[in-house]
Amino acid sequence: MSKKGSIDVMTGQRLTGLEQKGVSRRDFLKFCTAMAATMGMPLSMADLIAETVGSAKRPPVIWLHFQECTGCTESLLRATHPSIEHLILDLISLDYSETLNAAAGHQVEEVLHNSVKENEGKFILVCEGSVPTNDGGIYCKIGGSTALDIIKDIGPKAAAVVAIGSCASWGGVQSAAPNPTGAKGINQILTDTTIINLPGCPASPYNLLSTILYYLTLKKLPELDAMGRPKFAYGRLVHENCERRPHFDAGRFAEEFGDDGHRQGWCLYKLGCKGPETYANCPIQLYGDVGSNAWPVGTGHPCFGCTEKGVGFTKPIHQQATVFTVTPPATYPDIVEEKTTGGWTIGGAAIAGAAAGAAVTAGIKVAKSLSEQETKDNQTSEKEKS
């Protein structure tokens, strides 16, 4: 980035540290605003985030890998606002990560143990991958210790534990039947600690960044749902924010891949979309920073339910989902509709009935008064005669 770009033209101010890495103040504030929006916080919060990020001592982060594919790390590496180098150099101090460590072997083991010792009770522990428990946990070993021993040793010393990805959240693909390694999620191992689950396969990197920034800015954990997931990211069903939802509501479904409905972008429910039973912000956050439609349903594949325990890796991909609706659709007609475009309604029939009733009553009254009049007339005529 040019030097001109790194100086705020309006104020002439420079943000120390960041600008040398090519981040203008404008870009930086854009990032803070985007993060505030992801967390569902008011935009005024962006200033607070900026202040925090600018001033706070970068929190040490230890990133442990267990049984997983490193997809979550890969997905984080490809985040562009901020990019990984800004994250690890400016926002956090990534003390240990098996993927990104320059060092190796005993050297890096030492770094890990030193960092844990120095920052006990202060570091953020990010776990990626499930922990095997069968046969003493021998299916995953790092530096001679099992994953089970590592997490039991380091986990309780962390200030906050984040389980990133479906594997760390509940076991993910390794825990699918018959689960030969006895894979379990971090929250099944560290039962006494509050764990923030960020499921997803891979988890959206922005949900991790937002969680870390939330913790840094407000010095507390974000509000979690019953499954330990931050509500700002996992508060709503995929179905609720899906761009294909209008087709569901109008009853237009793709019947098979490549058919007319599929080509026209109709709802994928019949193809097994798990959106109606999966809580995640995929439809609004998207993936890979490449613009609209960059998420499974957007590209024409049914949602797989990767963020939902008991759905992703458990239900067959093309099995139809159970539809949870928080409330029934507001636009649907009620049982009794007052306004219609023709024909009878119950309300209409009631009004007609009332009108008919009134007419009958009126008729009886008229008949009665006529009869009375008649009697009177007769009486007068009789009097006149006598």
Added chain:
Amino acid sequence: MNLQRRDFFKVLSAGVITATTSRSAQARPTFKQPPDAVGLLYDATLCIGCKACEVGCKTRNEKPNVHSEIEEYFGVSGVWDDSRDLDSATMNKIKVYKNGTAAVKDREIDGFSFVKRACMHCFDPDCQSACPTSALIKDPVKGYVTYDKDACCGCRYCQVACQYLIPKFEYHKALPELVKCEMCNHILEEGGITGCAEWCPTGATIYGKLDDLMAEARKRLELKPGDRYSFSVHTVDSDEKKSRPVEKYIDHIYGEKEGGGAQYIMLSAVPFQKLGLPEMPETSGASKSETLQHTLYKGLIGPIILLGGMVVATYRSTKKHQTDE
């Protein structure tokens, strides 16, 4: 003229009593299930409210979309079919019952449920009974109630007679027709199934022989809530199954006995009256109205007695008047 109200009602009531008491033994029975009845089973606990059945219905019967408030709002036309009720372009409608917070499906209090409203195809249809020109025909074998536009005189008695408020009339047309579900009989004749059952993705609406559907409905009522059950999709004897937990049903098959029985039967976890379905006696309205009508007019005895009574009363009062003078 000196006919007293009192005298008039005396004679009238005498006539009515004679007519009704003497003939009630010959009441016309409610018609029974046709021999090869076909039908539809709608299970509200399986319905996800996707309205695919409405799309299927309109596709199979070539009915236009209904311009809606949503379209009004977005300033478009012809993209969104959203009729508010059954109407002259809509023979099949998904409606929603909501109570309180409407948080959970298939619950009466603070819950919600969908209901699919369409013609019940009664064993003894009131519409057919009321129709003076036999424009509504109950198929003697399969039992669906169809409409003959060439016979219809447009009196709309059927609309008033139907207790489910099903028949709709094309008021906006110069040569209007009546519109009601005819159970896609043109498709059934070709060996297909109804549009609603064909389109339904969950098995909430299934087509089949009525006896099979009734057996299936009874079986579902005996299932234990929470257990998994494989629900057929599209037809009652389909190979395509969808396994899901059983909800707690209301122990009643709506349409089994209502109005003498119907060929569109329903299961629900919410009381049927809450879904806008009327409580009905086990005999048809048609059997009662026809019994009354046919008794009153049987051999013209009723009218003759009534007329006779009136003649006598008139004569007597005239005579009295004459003597008075």
